[in-house]
Amino acid sequence: MPELPEMENYKNLLKDKIANQVVTDVQINRDKSININPDLFKKTVQHQQIVDIKRRGKHLLFQLKNEQTLLLHLMLGGWMFFGTESEKPNRTIQVRLSFGQNHLYFIGLRLGYLHLYNQTQTEEKLSDLGPEPLNPEFTVNEFLKRIASKHGRLKTTLLDQSFIAGIGNCYSAEICFQAGIKPTKDIDDINDSDRSRLYDSMKNVLQDGIKHGGYMDNPIFKGDTLTGGFNNRCQVYNREGQPCYRCGATIVIEVISSRKTYYCPNCQS
Structure with missing residues (x-):
């Protein structure tokens, strides 16, 4: 999607x-x-x-x-x-x-x-949508304030469009990987330092996704060489059973709230 x-x-x-x-x-x-x-x-x-x-x-x-x-x-x-x-x-x-x-x-x-x-x-x-994560006004303090009111699995929260708009299955996995946090982790067990790192990862991953044309590779016009460029940059998404590029451990897959969830059991805790 x-x-x-x-x-x-x-x-x-x-x-x-x-x-x-x-x-x-x-x-x-x-x-x-x-x-x-x-x-x-x-x-x-x-x-x-x-x-x-x-x-x-x-x-x-x-x-x-x-x-x-x-x-x-x-x-x-x-x-x-x-x-x-x-x-x-x-x-x-x-x-x-x-x-x-x-x-x-x-x-x-x-x-x-x-x-x-x-x-x-x-x-x-569009009134039920949460803030745009790349909006300059959406600061780390605003993120910490919003996530403080959430409970349950991190993956489920990142997919909640009323929490933050625009993040889905692919980028939630990539954001959690870059932050070194398992998407299966309960939000109540994530400290403020890790939450701040999650915010930075969100910004970085989404900006990188845009820069490389996203992960869906159907070209939007003849000669389009940008669209889909992020697909080969995915670190964990859709890579179950393959070695982690960072540590070599095997990428695993779990299902949370009916959604496939990918992570490295060694790099993420």
Whole structure:
């Protein structure tokens, strides 16, 4: 599932492609991927300029000239591709936004969605999200204050979007590894020094994830060499049974709250 670095990467790359461009056509192949009548969706979006693209947590916000917002959540299996009809991948397309000869294809939106909202509705839909972890205003003191009210497994807390927005299965594992803390550990057993180190690791790992295009490797356009670059930089995620790059111990996997959890039993305590 795309997380903060993936969505930030998509935002940055798409800004170069479609910011200030006008949607020339809208194609809906799956009504359940949108939230209103398809004809009304098309009427509202078609011929509108994309004035900005923003990210909030794991969501992308395509802001239109008419002050409406297309709110995207890719969920599990969702991705996008921008290009011509001849360049598009051989996959089922749920929604297509056209910009002349180029199109933005939304693929795999079986669980994900592209919903149309006004400004008030958009704010309501995102109101339960916690702070952005890379926001300069989200200081270590703010992090320590928020985590002080939490209990239970560290992994579960990091995945809680009301605690901090944008962290999912991959980056929670990588953050815990860099901090040297097992994701299975109870928060009450983590001291303030380790909590501060966890904060620093969160910043570093997420910034590195963005820098290298995230871990999901479907290119967003032909010739895209950035997207997916973090996949080979993962230290523990999806590496069960393989040796730790740091100490050589075998990476293990556990299931916490129905989520696969990876860590090094030697480097993390």
